[in-house]
Amino acid sequence: METPTRLSDYVGGVFETISSRKGMKKAIDKGLVTVNGEISSTGKFLTGGEIITLSSEENITQKPNVKLDVEVCFENDHLAVINKPPGMLVSGNKKKTIANALAYNLTKNIASDALSRPKPVHRLDFPTSGLLLIAKTHAAVIALNKLFEERNIQKTYHAITYGKMPSSGTIATEVDKKNAFTEYNVLQTVSSEKFSCLNLVELYLKTGRKHQLRVHLASIGTPILGDKDYVKKGFLLKGKGLYLHASTLEFVDPITNKPISVTKELPKKFRKIFPEA
Numbered sequence: 001m002e003t004p005t006r007l008s009d010y011v012g013g014v015f016e017t018i019s020s021r022k023g024m025k026k027a028i029d030k031g032l033v034t035v036n037g038e039i040s041s042t043g044k045f046l047t048g049g050e051i052i053t054l055s056s057e058e059n060i061t062q063k064p065n066v067k068l069d070v071e072v073c074f075e076n077d078h079l080a081v082i083n084k085p086p087g088m089l090v091s092g093n094k095k096k097t098i099a100n101a102l103a104y105n106l107t108k109n110i111a112s113d114a115l116s117r118p119k120p121v122h123r124l125d126f127p128t129s130g131l132l133l134i135a136k137t138h139a140a141v142i143a144l145n146k147l148f149e150e151r152n153i154q155k156t157y158h159a160i161t162y163g164k165m166p167s168s169g170t171i172a173t174e175v176d177k178k179n180a181f182t183e184y185n186v187l188q189t190v191s192s193e194k195f196s197c198l199n200l201v202e203l204y205l206k207t208g209r210k211h212q213l214r215v216h217l218a219s220i221g222t223p224i225l226g227d228k229d230y231v232k233k234g235f236l237l238k239g240k241g242l243y244l245h246a247s248t249l250e251f252v253d254p255i256t257n258k259p260i261s262v263t264k265e266l267p268k269k270f271r272k273i274f275p276e277a
Contacts (some may be wrong), residue, residue: 007035007052008042027054031119031141039119039135041145065117068101073131074262078140078255080106080118081262086129086241090120102134113138121145125211127226130157130246131264143254148208156248157203157213158266160273161222162195162235171216181206182216188274195235198225200274213244240269 008025024033031039034053035046046052071083082105084090084098091099102118109115118136121144133153135141147153171182183204192198199222203213211230217223218230225243228236250261266277 004045004047006042007033007040007044007046029138029142031115031135031138038123039121039141039145041142041149043146044149065103066096066100067104068096070098070101070105072105073264074260075106076253076256077109077111078135078137079144079253080134080136081249081260082132082134083264084124084129084132084246086127086267089126090123090132098132106134106136109136111137115141122148122208124246125214125242125244127242128244128246129267131155131249131262132246133249140255147251147254151206152251154248154250155205155246156250157205158245158247158270158277159201159203159213159217160225160243160270161199161201161217162192162197162225163199163222163232164197165199165201165220165222171220173216173219175209175212175215178209179207180209180212180216182213184217188277190273195225198273200270200277243270245270 008028025042027033028040028042032055033040034055035044035050072080073083074081082098082102089097091097099117099120106118114137115135118134119141121133121135121141124130124132133144135144165186168185169183171184172180174180183206185202186199187202188200190198201217205212209215214224214227214230218227223230223232223235226237226240227242245264245266247266248261248263250259252258253260271277
């Protein structure tokens with residue numbers, strides 16, 4: 001693709017079940033079109049290489065609901081913020097996913113544009129814990145995706161890294177050949193016999209690339225503790241999982257125009273290393 005193209009302009013006529021651009025726009029507005037697994041809006045720009053999928057409302061309704069308790073940190077009529085446990089998929093072909101557990105945990109919306117199943121509007125890696133934003137209506141899907149596209153949702157993460165690192169900085173290493181920016185502050189450091197030192201780090205995503213935080217921290221020689229993919233040889237911590245947590249979400253509710261700020265405290269495994277965190 002030589003120039004970026006709007007999703008609504010590109011997909012018209014691509015799918016056999018929809019023959020017009022208007023029909024495709026309606027499907028996008030209903031949250032039935034995903035790009036690389038994420039629900040997208042008509043204004044999203046494609047640059048080439050994306051996987052575009054069209055779902056039917058019937059197929060979505062038939063997906064299984066799972067009776068699995070998920071902590072709800074915030075909820076109103078059209079959106080929610082939940083605490084994703086580590087070691088759980090947000091969505092996918094598995095039965096045990098966050099997406100399949102949402103209907104069991106959230107209050108059902110009775111509005112005319114209510115989704116039959118609440119939808120996560122962004123992702124967290126399988127081993128990452130923390131706050132995940134959920135849409136409960138079609139209007140919320142579109143509005144929240146627009147906030148993400150315009151980078152008007154502030155996400156703060158915390159990680160424990162190993163190895164000496166500057167007290168603060170910006171990492172600008174490319175991820176998947178795309179510009180990526182992460183700001184960080186080291187909050188605390190403790191000595192470690194195995195790892196030399198461990199750092200409690202606060203992280204701010206300025207872009208949203210796949211595995212960005214994990215790639216960036218590894219790129220400066222201080223990988224995240226427990227990361228199997230970006231580990232230094234001989235430094236894998238087994239059995240504890242990844243020490244990466246999505247701790248804060250801040251944004252203006254696009255439906256009510258009220259500011260929302262949700263924070264989830266660090267998991268116990270973090271506080272065992274940094275008791276005062």
